[in-house]
Amino acid sequence: MALNILIGEDNFFTVKQYEKILEKNGHDVTITRDGDECVKKYTEAMKNETKSYPFDVVLMDNNMPKKSGAEAALEILEKRPNQRIIFASAYDIDSILNTKNLIKKSVEIIQKPFSLNSLVAKIQNRK
Amino acid sequence: MLASKTKTSLKISGLVGIIILLLGFAVLFGLHQMSKVSLEINEISEEYVPLTEILSEISLHQSKQAQSFEKILRFSDNGIISEMQKSKEEFWIRSGNIESSITSGKTVAQRGIEIVSIENDDSQYMVFFQKFVEIERIHNEYENTAESVFLILDSGKTKDASILLEKIDRLDVELQSEIDSGLKIISTLTDYSTSQIAANERDSLIGQIIIVTIVGAIAATLGFFINQINKDLKNEVDSKTAELKNANEKLKELDRMKDEFIGIASHELKSPIQPIFGFAELAKSGDIDQKEAWDGVTQLAKKLQDLANAVLDVSKIESGRLKLHFEKISINDSISEVANELKMNLNHKVKIQKNLDEDIEIEVDKIRFGQVIRNLLNNSIKFTDEGTISITTNVFQDENKVLVRISDSGSGIPKDILPTIFEKFVTKGEGSQNGTGLGLFLSKGILTAHGGEITAANNPEKGATFEFSLPITQKLKLQKLAKVFTN
Numbered sequence: 383m384a385l386n387i388l389i390g391e392d393n394f395f396t397v398k399q400y401e402k403i404l405e406k407n408g409h410d411v412t413i414t415r416d417g418d419e420c421v422k423k424y425t426e427a428m429k430n431e432t433k434s435y436p437f438d439v440v441l442m443d444n445n446m447p448k449k450s451g452a453e454a455a456l457e458i459l460e461k462r463p464n465q466r467i468i469f470a471s472a473y474d475i476d477s478i479l480n481t482k483n484l485i486k487k488s489v490e491i492i493q494k495p496f497s498l499n500s501l502v503a504k505i506q507n508r509k
Numbered sequence: 510m511l512a513s514k515t516k517t518s519l520k521i522s523g524l525v526g527i528i529i530l531l532l533g534f535a536v537l538f539g540l541h542q543m544s545k546v547s548l549e550i551n552e553i554s555e556e557y558v559p560l561t562e563i564l565s566e567i568s569l570h571q572s573k574q575a576q577s578f579e580k581i582l583r584f585s586d587n588g589i590i591s592e593m594q595k596s597k598e599e600f601w602i603r604s605g606n607i608e609s610s611i612t613s614g615k616t617v618a619q620r621g622i623e624i625v626s627i628e629n630d631d632s633q634y635m636v637f638f639q640k641f642v643e644i645e646r647i648h649n650e651y652e653n654t655a656e657s658v659f660l661i662l663d664s665g666k667t668k669d670a671s672i673l674l675e676k677i678d679r680l681d682v683e684l685q686s687e688i689d690s691g692l693k694i695i696s697t698l699t700d701y702s703t704s705q706i707a708a709n710e711r712d713s714l715i716g717q718i719i720i721v722t723i724v725g726a727i728a729a730t731l732g733f734f735i736n737q738i739n740k741d742l743k744n745e746v747d748s749k750t751a752e753l754k755n756a757n758e759k760l761k762e763l764d765r766m767k768d769e770f771i772g773i774a775s776h777e778l779k780s781p782i783q784p785i786f787g788f789a790e791l792a793k794s795g796d797i798d799q800k801e802a803w804d805g806v807t808q809l810a811k812k813l814q815d816l817a818n819a820v821l822d823v824s825k826i827e828s829g830r831l832k833l834h835f836e837k838i839s840i841n842d843s844i845s846e847v848a849n850e851l852k853m854n855l856n857h858k859v860k861i862q863k864n865l866d867e868d869i870e871i872e873v874d875k876i877r878f879g880q881v882i883r884n885l886l887n888n889s890i891k892f893t894d895e896g897t898i899s900i901t902t903n904v905f906q907d908e909n910k911v912l913v914r915i916s917d918s919g920s921g922i923p924k925d926i927l928p929t930i931f932e933k934f935v936t937k938g939e940g941s942q943n944g945t946g947l948g949l950f951l952s953k954g955i956l957t958a959h960g961g962e963i964t965a966a967n968n969p970e971k972g973a974t975f976e977f978s979l980p981i982t983q984k985l986k987l988q989k990l991a992k993v994f995t996n
Contacts, residue, residue, distance in 0.1 A: 406796060498790050
């Protein structure tokens with residue numbers, strides 16, 4: 383089943399690799415390069431999308447320019463409280479989990495470095 | 510601060526020393542007076558003891574002699590010759606005793622007079638000496654008269670003795686009166702001396718009270734000054750505490766900044782790891798070709814190397830340990846060298862244009878100068894998709910200054926970033942060209958260590974301009990520059 387995935391990631395190579403592996407597995411990928419752009423793209427998609435959730439999964443790094451992943455996730459969860467969000471981060475796992483008001487049940491974490499196939503598996507199989 | 514501390518403690522110890530010295534002086538003075546008084550009392554009580562004894566002896570012997578004389582007369586009347594003779598013997602024995610006492614008295618008085626002449630004391634020894642001479646005279650006359658009476662008695666003409674007997678009585682009274690007057694003088698003198706001692710004691714007491722009062726007043730004054738010093742000390746301590754508090758706050762802030770830097774730097778160092786694994790995995794599965802994977806890994810390795818070098822340089826700059834090796838180089842050659850190297854990898858839509866002023870020799874660290882030019886040019890290249898990047902120099906020989914301006918027609922600097930553009934990890938490029946986020950911070954640090962300055966601004970139309978100045982020759986020593994930078 384093809385999933386509609388929003389990616390927030392500032393590392394050029396990582397983004398390209400996500401795009402490559404996810405598209406290979408038949409998913410639709412929307413790329414954003416910072417937290418701010420990620421929220422904007424989500425909001426835009428909400429207007430165009432008729433479904434209750436514009437994206438099936440939001441995959442984001444926590445450490446991004448302009449707006450951190452946690453901040454972006456909070457704004458997204460305000461709009462859609464049950465939006466599935468996956469953080470792919472090399473550090474700061476605690477700060478993500480401790481972010482005020484962040485609804486933990488909607489948030490999943492995958493710690494860098496990970497294999498791209500394990501990421502695909504995580505995205506495709508809801509825990 | 511150390512000098513001030515020493516001064517304060519010197520003040521306090523000096524004041525305490527003076528108080529102790531004054532109190533010690535008062536105590537010593539009191540003790541001295543006490544011992545002087547008791548010594549005087551001893552002296553006075555001892556001084557006239559021999560004289561009193563001698564006078565008492567003479568008085569005793571005289572009364573015994575008078576009794577013997579009475580007996581002689583009585584036995585003579587009764588005709589008891591043998592008893593009369595005994596009484597006569599006793600009479601002469603007493604006489605000998607009296608003479609011997611008079612001689613002792615004169616000797617004591619004489620010795621007293623001699624001591625008086627040495628000590629110049631207000632003594633009455635001369636009076637006593639004369640008193641003994643007078644007593645001796647009366648005694649001799651008494652004896653002579655008595656002897657005459659004995660001769661008359663022996664001849665049996667007792668009636669003729671009546672005049673002599675009257676004389677004997679008179680002499681006896683006279684002698685006794687002399688002795689009494691002598692004893693009275695001693696008594697008067699002792700009383701006088703005792704009252705003198707009492708007066709001395711009073712004077713000494715008044716003196717001590719005055720000294721204690723003065724010491725008290727001085728102590729109170731010193732107390733006042735010590736109180737002042739205490740206040741000064743308290744203020745000093747308060748201000749130092751405030752300084753320490755500030756220093757502590759600054760240290761905390763520095764610590765926080767250091768932690769933040771370490772946090773960001775470690776994240777930056779970790780971030781290429783994920784894509785390296787990604788390249789390996791994609792190449793293995795055949796999703797990308799091997800060349801693309803190797804190129805990616807090489808770029809990431811280079812990025813890691815750049816970042817490690819940049820972090821090392823940041824730490825050198827922040828701790829003031831950036832060592833510069835000054836040498837005279839041609840400014841135009843150095844700029845051209847870097848520009849030509851970067852031109853080779855330029856996108857064909859971008860040009861680097863040089864507008865260089867006269868070529869001069871400038872005293873800089875060649876490698877660091879090249880690093881600044883490379884950072885600034887790379888920065889411009891990163892944000893310029895098409896157009897021209899110009900590098901301009903202006904030499905101001907009179908001001909010992911050269912200006913270097915790098916201007917581009919790129920996307921410019923976002924307004925929110927501009928005020929903090931020279932701080933660490935403030936801006937990063939995008940795409941595969943993204944840098945360490947430390948280039949501009951390092952450029953500023955290097956230029957400042959050279960005694961130069963750097964500014965950044967957006968161009969009115971398009972793009973941004975970075976401009977820096979450098980001294981042509983270094984007038985200050987490296988250490989001073991480093992110090993200026995760290996301050």
